[in-house]
Amino acid sequence: VTAQKRILIVDDDAFIRRPLEFILREEGYLAATAADAAEGLRAIESCRPDLILLDVMMPGKDGLAWCAELKRDPRYASIPIVLLSARGQELDRERGFAAGASDFMSKPYSPVELKKRVVELIGRG
Amino acid sequence: MAQWSLADRTLFAKLVYYGPALGGKTTNLRVLYEVTDPQGRGRLVSVNTADDRTLFFDLLPFELGSVLGYKVALKLYTVPGQSQYDATRRAVLSGADAVVFVADSDAVRENDNRQAWANLAQNMRAAKLDTAVPVLAQFNKRDLPGAAPLEAVASWLSLPKDRGFPAVACQGQGVVETFIAASKAMIHRIVSMAEPGTRRSLDVGDLEAQLDTSLAPYLARGSSSASVVLRPASAPIVLDATDLLESAVASSAALGAQLTDQHARASRLEREGESLRRLSEALRLTGASFERDKVLDAGLDAAVATLGAAGAALCVMDGEGLVRIERSAGVDLAPLASDAESGPILGRMIARGSVTVVDDVNCELPSKNSPTGGMHGLAVVPVERRQRASLVVAMPGPDGAFLSEDVRFLATLAGHLAVGLEKVRIHEELRAHRDRLEDVVSARTRSLRKAYDELKRVDAMKDRFLGNVSHEMLSPLTAIIGAATFLKDYGGGTAENEEMAAGVLESARTLQSLVDDLLRVARLDAGDVATVQQVAPVDVVVEALRIAGAEEVAPPWIDPRIESLPADPARLARALGNVIDNAMKFGGGIEPVEIRVEPCVLKRPGGLAPGVVFSVLDRGPGIATEDVERAFDPFEQGGDALTGKPAGVGLGLYEARVIARRHGGTLVHRPRAGGGSEFRISLPAESAAVSPARQVRRG
Numbered sequence: 001v002t003a004q005k006r007i008l009i010v011d012d013d014a015f016i017r018r019p020l021e022f023i024l025r026e027e028g029y030l031a032a033t034a035a036d037a038a039e040g041l042r043a044i045e046s047c048r049p050d051l052i053l054l055d056v057m058m059p060g061k062d063g064l065a066w067c068a069e070l071k072r073d074p075r076y077a078s079i080p081i082v083l084l085s086a087r088g089q090e091l092d093r094e095r096g097f098a099a100g101a102s103d104f105m106s107k108p109y110s111p112v113e114l115k116k117r118v119v120e121l122i123g124r125g
Numbered sequence: 126m127a128q129w130s131l132a133d134r135t136l137f138a139k140l141v142y143y144g145p146a147l148g149g150k151t152t153n154l155r156v157l158y159e160v161t162d163p164q165g166r167g168r169l170v171s172v173n174t175a176d177d178r179t180l181f182f183d184l185l186p187f188e189l190g191s192v193l194g195y196k197v198a199l200k201l202y203t204v205p206g207q208s209q210y211d212a213t214r215r216a217v218l219s220g221a222d223a224v225v226f227v228a229d230s231d232a233v234r235e236n237d238n239r240q241a242w243a244n245l246a247q248n249m250r251a252a253k254l255d256t257a258v259p260v261l262a263q264f265n266k267r268d269l270p271g272a273a274p275l276e277a278v279a280s281w282l283s284l285p286k287d288r289g290f291p292a293v294a295c296q297g298q299g300v301v302e303t304f305i306a307a308s309k310a311m312i313h314r315i316v317s318m319a320e321p322g323t324r325r326s327l328d329v330g331d332l333e334a335q336l337d338t339s340l341a342p343y344l345a346r347g348s349s350s351a352s353v354v355l356r357p358a359s360a361p362i363v364l365d366a367t368d369l370l371e372s373a374v375a376s377s378a379a380l381g382a383q384l385t386d387q388h389a390r391a392s393r394l395e396r397e398g399e400s401l402r403r404l405s406e407a408l409r410l411t412g413a414s415f416e417r418d419k420v421l422d423a424g425l426d427a428a429v430a431t432l433g434a435a436g437a438a439l440c441v442m443d444g445e446g447l448v449r450i451e452r453s454a455g456v457d458l459a460p461l462a463s464d465a466e467s468g469p470i471l472g473r474m475i476a477r478g479s480v481t482v483v484d485d486v487n488c489e490l491p492s493k494n495s496p497t498g499g500m501h502g503l504a505v506v507p508v509e510r511r512q513r514a515s516l517v518v519a520m521p522g523p524d525g526a527f528l529s530e531d532v533r534f535l536a537t538l539a540g541h542l543a544v545g546l547e548k549v550r551i552h553e554e555l556r557a558h559r560d561r562l563e564d565v566v567s568a569r570t571r572s573l574r575k576a577y578d579e580l581k582r583v584d585a586m587k588d589r590f591l592g593n594v595s596h597e598m599l600s601p602l603t604a605i606i607g608a609a610t611f612l613k614d615y616g617g618g619t620a621e622n623e624e625m626a627a628g629v630l631e632s633a634r635t636l637q638s639l640v641d642d643l644l645r646v647a648r649l650d651a652g653d654v655a656t657v658q659q660v661a662p663v664d665v666v667v668e669a670l671r672i673a674g675a676e677e678v679a680p681p682w683i684d685p686r687i688e689s690l691p692a693d694p695a696r697l698a699r700a701l702g703n704v705i706d707n708a709m710k711f712g713g714g715i716e717p718v719e720i721r722v723e724p725c726v727l728k729r730p731g732g733l734a735p736g737v738v739f740s741v742l743d744r745g746p747g748i749a750t751e752d753v754e755r756a757f758d759p760f761e762q763g764g765d766a767l768t769g770k771p772a773g774v775g776l777g778l779y780e781a782r783v784i785a786r787r788h789g790g791t792l793v794h795r796p797r798a799g800g801g802s803e804f805r806i807s808l809p810a811e812s813a814a815v816s817p818a819r820q821v822r823r824g
């Protein structure tokens with residue numbers, strides 16, 4: 001019996017965070033949410049996510065910087081991160097992968113497409 | 126020996142009158158001089174000895190007519206008869222084409238005649254004259270009471286009596302007949318010596334006829350010899366001479382004549398050489414300069430210096446026929462051009478467009494205005510025919526005239542000038558063209574630079590638009606898609622569904638507000654017309670606060686003296702609202718944002734004008750001076766793009782400034798004393814209703 005997969009959603013916009021949270025739960029994952037990096041770090045410690053969905057543009061520490069930070073930290077480096085950004089330019093995409101992200105999705109993304117990427121990365125919930 | 130001059134198509138021939146002293150040789154020539162040249166144009170040169178006897182004498186060329194297409198010019202000589210001048214006789218005889226022996230019929234002079242005749246034969250041999258040179262005899266002085274019969278005179282010369290021409294030279298009888306016979310004989314001989322081809326083509330009868338025609342007038346004049354009045358030879362040179370001296374003079378006279386000839390030729394060549402040198406110098410100077418005045422100066426100076434002219438000028442005739450002097454050298458010719466009488470004459474000479482020379486211009490006109498003593502000759506040589514510009518040269522008075530070589534010189538010089546001036550014209554045209562091109566290129570460059578800057582500005586704006594607007598629009602869109610997907614595909618509990626529906630609605634409103642902002646600014650950019658009316662400032666502030674959604678502001682302070690001002694109320698409230706919104710986003714927090722409405726004075730093009738200023742003050746971090754103008758650019762936003770920023774697309778300050786300007790006012794930022802920013806919307810309010818209290822205080 002495998003434990004339920006855990007996913008952490010970090011986005012400052014609750015209107016984006018909540019539908020994602022509901023959909024992933026319906027898909028059988030355990031979903032946790034955070035509004036910024038500080039909250040996110042506490043959530044990682046408490047729920048040990050298998051995957052992080054991370055918004056790039058956030059108040060405080062931006063997603064790219066935090067992503068790179070996590071990847072440098074041996075405790076968290078193995079957690080795959082999918083970056084979500086409303087600035088879907090090629091440059092952002094490259095910077096995302098450079099920061100160690102496993103995937104990158106431009107807003108507005110289709111929840112169905114996002115679900116597919118999640119499955120590819122950590123399997124079904 | 127006859128000389129054929131191909132260049133002038135002239136045949137020079139030499140006829141010598143020979144004979145005993147005092148036999149009438151000189152008389153023959155004087156009669157001929159009178160008959161052939163009654164106006165005395167040619168010059169009869171006579172060199173006399175002290176006892177008034179002729180040494181030699183030269184009748185300058187006169188035209189006998191034309192033979193074989195050549196003008197025949199004769200030089201007539203006499204020899205001194207006195208026996209001691211034998212050397213002179215030989216010298217004069219040398220090269221003769223025919224000889225006339227003038228015998229003295231006086232019976233007592235038989236011996237003199239015989240000796241002279243023998244002397245002629247001897248000297249002809251000595252002068253190496255061909256025996257075929259015709260020798261004609263004239264039996265002169267037939268009127269003397271002691272004249273020997275013709276047969277006797279002929280016999281002195283061993284001639285048949287019909288071989289001589291009886292004459293009374295002093296009365297003109299027989300002179301012309303002798304001359305004609307001698308001329309015919311001479312020309313027959315010259316023709317017989319011409320090249321065979323020419324000779325064969327000649328009809329002897331025709332030649333006779335030509336000669337008769339040429340000589341007929343002289344015969345007619347000679348036969349009316351009573352009318353012939355002998356004049357003294359001009360410029361007689363009297364020699365006070367002993368026989369020895371005479372002999373020396375005699376032999377050197379011929380040489381002297383030759384020398385004079387050579388000297389004249391040499392000085393002519395020298396003059397021509399000098400002309401050529403000046404011409405080439407003028408050509409060099411006119412070629413070296415690209416300035417019209419310098420080219421003209423070179424040409425005009427050359428004309429004055431080479432010809433010794435009084436003055437030279439380039440004259441141009443305008444459309445009304447007035448002559449204008451463009452440039453001159455030497456004496457000023459302006460009086461000539463401006464005078465009522467000579468001006469039009471000069472104008473006509475220029476208008477003719479060909480070389481015109483007048484040798485006796487009324488010289489008084491220039492002289493009364495010029496100190497140089499007037500002018501005599503005047504030459505007009507066209508330079509630029511299309512512009513009716515001519516070279517005008519005046520020779521100084523009292524008798525300065527143009528020789529034919531001077532005219533040739535001027536024609537060549539005018540050619541040089543024309544080429545030089547044309548070169549100047551083309552050069553100037555090219556330069557003007559180049560200047561025009563440079564202007565065009567720099568204007569193009571400027572407009573290209575402007576277009577480029579504008580493109581760059583627009584491009585930067587597009588980038589900002591994509592950066593800001595995409596985020597601002599895509600975030601609510603993401604929320605809507607996420608919530609709608611959940612509602613459609615999963616359908617969770619009631620609470621969840623309600624939350625999702627509320628999210629969709631809220632995000633849609635955010636989008637709507639964004640689209641409203643964009644559309645409003647787009648309409649503003651398209652020049653939407655404002656509706657102006659008198660507005661109370663308090664209404665504007667209240668509406669602005671509503672638009673900004675501002676709650677945490679200090680109570681606005683409105684100067685009570687301002688009752689109303691002319692404005693578009695909705696637009697002005699929008700502008701102020703945007704500024705308040707901006708202040709709250711970037712400068713709020715520490716202290717509440719303040720709003721003040723006060724009278725102000727505006728700088729207008731015509732001076733100062735009354736106005737109203739809406740100030741929005743904050744205690745935020747302020748704006749760096751170099752970033753101030755950027756803050757008013759569309760889609761420009763403060764804050765870090767990645768760490769998020771207050772919502773909005775960056776149109777607020779831009780829109781506010783456009784609205785202020787549509788009202789004829791301004792929106793500027795200035796640092797607030799004590800820290801923070803102050804944004805000032807200043808509007809002209811000449812028709813602002815200000816309370817009487819204000820006016821009283823002012824007065």
